[in-house]
Amino acid sequence: xxxxxxxxxxxxxxxTHGETAGKEWRHPSDNWLRGFILDNRAALGTLAVxxxxxxxxxxxxxxxxxxWYLYSSVLTTLPxxxxxxxxxxxxxxxxxxDLSFPATMGFASWVFALVVQAGYDPFLxxxxxxxxxxxxxxxxxxLVVYGGLSSLIATLGMNFLLRGLIQIINxxxxxxxxxxxxxxxxxxxxxxxxxxxxxxxxxxxFVVLSALLYNRHRFGAQVKVVGDNPxxxxxxxxxxxxxxxxxxxxxxxxxxxxxxxxVMINFTWWPTAGDGYLLPVLASVFVGGTPTWGxxxxxxxxxxxxxxxxxxxxxVVAAGLSGFYVQFFNGLIIILSLLGHKWNQARYR
Amino acid sequence: xxxRIIELRDISKSxxxxxxxxxxxxxxxxxxxxxxxxxNGAGKSTLIKILSGVVKPTSGEILVRGKPVTGWSPxxxxxxxxxxxxxxxxxxxQQTIVRNIFMGRELTGWLGWLKVNKEIAEASRLMREIGFxxxxxxxxxxxxxxxxxxxxxxxxxxAIYKKAELIVLDEPTTALSLTETAKVFHFVRQVRASGRSIxxxxxxxxxxxxxxxxxxVLDRGKVALTADRSEVKSAEDLINFMEDVAHPSGLPGxxxxxxxGRAAR
Numbered sequence: 001x002x003x004x005x006x007x008x009x010x011x012x013x014x015x016t017h018g019e020t021a022g023k024e025w026r027h028p029s030d031n032w033l034r035g036f037i038l039d040n041r042a043a044l045g046t047l048a049v050x051x052x053x054x055x056x057x058x059x060x061x062x063x064x065x066x067x068w069y070l071y072s073s074v075l076t077t078l079p080x081x082x083x084x085x086x087x088x089x090x091x092x093x094x095x096x097x098d099l100s101f102p103a104t105m106g107f108a109s110w111v112f113a114l115v116v117q118a119g120y121d122p123f124l125x126x127x128x129x130x131x132x133x134x135x136x137x138x139x140x141x142x143l144v145v146y147g148g149l150s151s152l153i154a155t156l157g158m159n160f161l162l163r164g165l166i167q168i169i170n171x172x173x174x175x176x177x178x179x180x181x182x183x184x185x186x187x188x189x190x191x192x193x194x195x196x197x198x199x200x201x202x203x204x205x206f207v208v209l210s211a212l213l214y215n216r217h218r219f220g221a222q223v224k225v226v227g228d229n230p231x232x233x234x235x236x237x238x239x240x241x242x243x244x245x246x247x248x249x250x251x252x253x254x255x256x257x258x259x260x261x262x263v264m265i266n267f268t269w270w271p272t273a274g275d276g277y278l279l280p281v282l283a284s285v286f287v288g289g290t291p292t293w294g295x296x297x298x299x300x301x302x303x304x305x306x307x308x309x310x311x312x313x314x315x316v317v318a319a320g321l322s323g324f325y326v327q328f329f330n331g332l333i334i335i336l337s338l339l340g341h342k343w344n345q346a347r348y349r
Numbered sequence: 350x351x352x353r354i355i356e357l358r359d360i361s362k363s364x365x366x367x368x369x370x371x372x373x374x375x376x377x378x379x380x381x382x383x384x385x386x387x388x389n390g391a392g393k394s395t396l397i398k399i400l401s402g403v404v405k406p407t408s409g410e411i412l413v414r415g416k417p418v419t420g421w422s423p424x425x426x427x428x429x430x431x432x433x434x435x436x437x438x439x440x441x442x443q444q445t446i447v448r449n450i451f452m453g454r455e456l457t458g459w460l461g462w463l464k465v466n467k468e469i470a471e472a473s474r475l476m477r478e479i480g481f482x483x484x485x486x487x488x489x490x491x492x493x494x495x496x497x498x499x500x501x502x503x504x505x506x507x508a509i510y511k512k513a514e515l516i517v518l519d520e521p522t523t524a525l526s527l528t529e530t531a532k533v534f535h536f537v538r539q540v541r542a543s544g545r546s547i548x549x550x551x552x553x554x555x556x557x558x559x560x561x562x563x564x565x566v567l568d569r570g571k572v573a574l575t576a577d578r579s580e581v582k583s584a585e586d587l588i589n590f591m592e593d594v595a596h597p598s599g600l601p602g603x604x605x606x607x608x609x610g611r612a613a614r
Contacts, residue, residue, distance in 0.1 A: 006475065068423035115591050144522055212462075216462055216463050216465060217457075217461055217463060218455045218457050218461040218462075218463060219461065221451075221463060222450060222453075222455075224441070224443075224444060224448070225441045225452050225453075227445060228442065228443045229439075229440065229441040229442070231439075231454065232439050232440060232441055232452065233441070233453065235435065235439060236452040236453035236454070236455045236507075237453040237454070238350055239451070287547040295441065295444070296443050301465025346441050346493075348442045348491060348492075348494070
């Protein structure tokens with residue numbers, strides 16, 4: 001009996017390690033497909049939710065859901081959300097939250113509108129908007145990180161503060177940018193290509209680049225480690241505060257692009273630009289499979305989450321239900337997704 | 350004689366009026382496992398922190414390979430090849446083994462993109478070096494799926510990466526089961542076999558007795574004993590000695606090494 005209790009001190013990991021030591025490592029499943037599914041289970045789960053939802057909509061109203069117009073309108077507005085959902089996945093992974101992005105969208109697109117209205121090239125306006133977004137992100141991030149404030153409350157405050165500033169200065173007036181339609185910037189960023197809104201291509205490019213940044217770049221690796229165990233990251237020489245500020249700057253840049261795109265769709269800047277995005281964007285991140293506790297997340301899942309959320313509203317109305325059902329279905333999808341992710345993902349902390 | 354990696358001479362540390370360490374001598378030679386034993390409050394943690402450069406000693410001298418150093422700091426400590434594995438959660442448990450090993454020193458190429466394959470190959474090499482291999486996990490497994498002993502393996506693999514010559518293990522077997530402790534010992538032996546040294550800190554005397562070549566007993570900020578393995582017959586000897594130190598009842602210990610023992614050689 002004691003023989004089985006005694007651990008083998010010489011090779012406690014089992015007698016097999018001697019043989020395997022010389023060979024290459026193999027995934028336990030040694031099947032690339034299974035490995036792929038395991039590595040991307042959150043994103044694939046989100047995709048499954050989306051497919052089921054679309055199937056239900058299509059059965060409810062096959063005519064509307066097989067016409068291109070519906071998709072075209074979603075593909076025009078979806079990119080705006082994608083440009084903020086994706087950076088927010090980084091923020092949430094880092095263990096923070098940013099609720100100030102709607103005001104950053106409004107502020108940066110306001111700068112864009114001012115530059116264009118003053119007669120400068122829209123490209124210059126886009127550059128100015130992105131710099132504005134970057135600076136605002138840095139401001140919000142520094143306030144949270146160096147000021148040692150709770151990001152939930154501090155960014156909420158910054159959202160009101162910045163939006164209030166916009167409202168005070170503009171006194172509620174919007175800015176029409178009629179000249180935009182003839183510009184090169186509009187053709188490149190906001191026209192159609194073979195009938196498909198061109199914004200979606202830029203958004204897909206942004207999602208792919210961000211996914212690579214998240215999974216295959218030092219930035220993503222450090223964001224995950226900081227969100228997972230900041231003490232350990234600090235001990236291993238990572239500048240934790242800097243990484244945290246960087247994710248807020250990333251949101252600032254994303255929000256600036258999103259704000260600019262939304263102005264280019266409408267040819268008009270409103271002082272409320274971006275306001276409506278707060279809750280759908282946050283919902284997208286979590287519907288996408290990024291958990292609230294930090295350390296892990298999925299950019300592609302977040303993007304699919306954004307697609308799901310943007311189809312709910314269109315879908316509910318198109319399926320023949322009244323607009324009163326929209327909120328109900330929004331909530332239903334969010335809750336079902338969260339339950340699904342809880343079952344789908346193991347939690348290691 | 351083997352090369353002396355590091356030597357602490359007459360190290361004292363006081364926090365205000367309170368003495369944490371009062372004239373401690375400690376040295377580690379190449380390829381040896383030194384077991385540092387002491388009760389809570391004996392000054393083990395302070396000594397480790399001084400060794401890793403986190404805390405500055407009030408007085409005393411630090412010699413790296415026989416040469417006195419000035420301006421001792423965490424960076425200097427690392428340059429000298431000293432890596433400390435702290436007892437508290439030092440790993441990011443939701444990340445892969447690879448990501449933990451390369452935490453803060455990712456292998457990157459152009460514009461900071463990760464060299465993923467190189468990292469995996471390098472991680473496998475490190476893990477094999479300490480005998481940390483298995484059929485049930487790979488360098489890309491999530492640390493949270495590993496057992497306590499295996500997690501120490503990840504921490505040790507991370508510590509030996511780059512030119513680490515002395516690994517300081519702070520209570521690596523505390524709160525581990527017998528099998529898990531055996532795993533950690535296995536890693537420690539492999540590290541010693543690779544020519545590196547280990548300072549093994551623990552308050553479980555049996556664990557330290559099983560693994561160390563030399564023992565240093567700390568008591569209330571002073572070295573109460575240093576002894577080679579050949580001089581200590583059993584773990585019970587050490588325990589008896591520790592009890593004598595804690596409750597001096599007149600019985601002499603093995604060596605009253607406080608001032609004149611081997612520590613001062």
